[in-house]
Amino acid sequence: MKGLPDTVVMAMVTVPYGPPASTPVAISVTEPAPETTRVHIPAGTVIRIEAAVPISSADASEGDKIKFLVSRRVLVNGVVVIERGALVRAQVVKSKPAESWGRGGLLGWIVEDVVAVDGTRVPIKLSDRLQGKNRSKAVVAAAIATGAAVLPYSSPVALIWALKKGDEAVLDESRKSIALVSGDMEVAGLLPKSKKVIYHPGEQLKAADAAKGTLAPASGGFRPTPIGRP
Numbered sequence: 001m002k003g004l005p006d007t008v009v010m011a012m013v014t015v016p017y018g019p020p021a022s023t024p025v026a027i028s029v030t031e032p033a034p035e036t037t038r039v040h041i042p043a044g045t046v047i048r049i050e051a052a053v054p055i056s057s058a059d060a061s062e063g064d065k066i067k068f069l070v071s072r073r074v075l076v077n078g079v080v081v082i083e084r085g086a087l088v089r090a091q092v093v094k095s096k097p098a099e100s101w102g103r104g105g106l107l108g109w110i111v112e113d114v115v116a117v118d119g120t121r122v123p124i125k126l127s128d129r130l131q132g133k134n135r136s137k138a139v140v141a142a143a144i145a146t147g148a149a150v151l152p153y154s155s156p157v158a159l160i161w162a163l164k165k166g167d168e169a170v171l172d173e174s175r176k177s178i179a180l181v182s183g184d185m186e187v188a189g190l191l192p193k194s195k196k197v198i199y200h201p202g203e204q205l206k207a208a209d210a211a212k213g214t215l216a217p218a219s220g221g222f223r224p225t226p227i228g229r230p
Contacts, residue, residue, distance in 0.1 A: 036118070039079045039189035045181040047114055047124055048072045049088050050173055057097050057105030057132060057169040064092040066109060071176060079189035081116055088114045088179070094129065098168050104132030107169035111179050118188035126179035132167040 052067040060066075068088035074081050094108030108129035113121040 034193075035191040036188040037079060037191055039076050039081050039187055041076055041081055041116075041122060041181055041185045041187060043181055043183045045074065045076070047074060047082065047088075047179045047181065049111070049114075049126075049177050049179055051171050051175060052087075052173075054173065055092070055107065055109075055171040057095050057107040057130075060092050060095040060107060062092055062095055064095075066090045066092060066171075068111060068177070070114060076189065079191060081187055081189045082114060082122070083117050086115050086117075088112075088124070090126075093127075098132055105168040106131055107171060109171075114179070116185075116187040117190050120185070120187045122185050122187070123182040124179040125182045126177060128177055130169040130171055130175075132169040 048071045049068040050071045052069050055066055068090055070082055070084055070086040070088060073084040088111055090109050090111040092107070092109050094106060096106040098105040106129065108127075110128075111124055111126040113123045116122050
């Protein structure tokens with residue numbers, strides 16, 4: 001009504017709610033490199049592991065590579081040498097699928113090494129095996145109870161019982177195992193991080209102390225409090 005210039009009117013129509021908000025500038029914070037130190041891992045050090053993926057005697061073959069993961073980090077003199085989740089290499093050395101007449105499958109493996117925090121492959125040893133549930137006695141008993149001759153096959157019923165298999169041997173993630181370091185090794189371990197100190201404004205601490213019914217500090221400055229302060 002007071003004669004605004006056309007340019008101002010057009011600007012108001014084009015952007016009725018003002019200019020777009022400025023995009024915040026992302027500031028990258030570089031974490032300091034973790035401190036390391038040379039650590040001697042003695043032979044016999046315990047490594048707790050678990051299977052990374054299920055393995056079954058039905059489809060595994062001798063020589064197949066399988067993977068385990070470290071289920072608990074390993075420390076030597078307070079220094080981390082093997083982190084939780086570190087990769088463990090293993091190999092299938094025996095595999096036999098479940099067979100007729102209720103005979104269960106068989107699966108055997110050996111572990112080879114584990115990756116330390118600095119990438120070093122540390123040789124470890126463990127030989128383990130699983131036997132699928134054997135149902136031979138139950139199948140034979142059932143065949144006899146139904147009048148089927150076990151040997152030789154004398155009726156179609158006997159052939160049906162002969163096709164009954166036992167359970168496969170299955171290695172799944174729920175199975176925990178313990179491997180041992182084969183020989184003395186030296187790696188670059190990670191030193192534990194020092195505890196951080198957070199500085200809170202004095203007014204904030206006064207309010208917190210007042211809520212707890214405690215006496216606030218006389219100074220209105222800052223005071224350090226460790227992380228995890230109740």
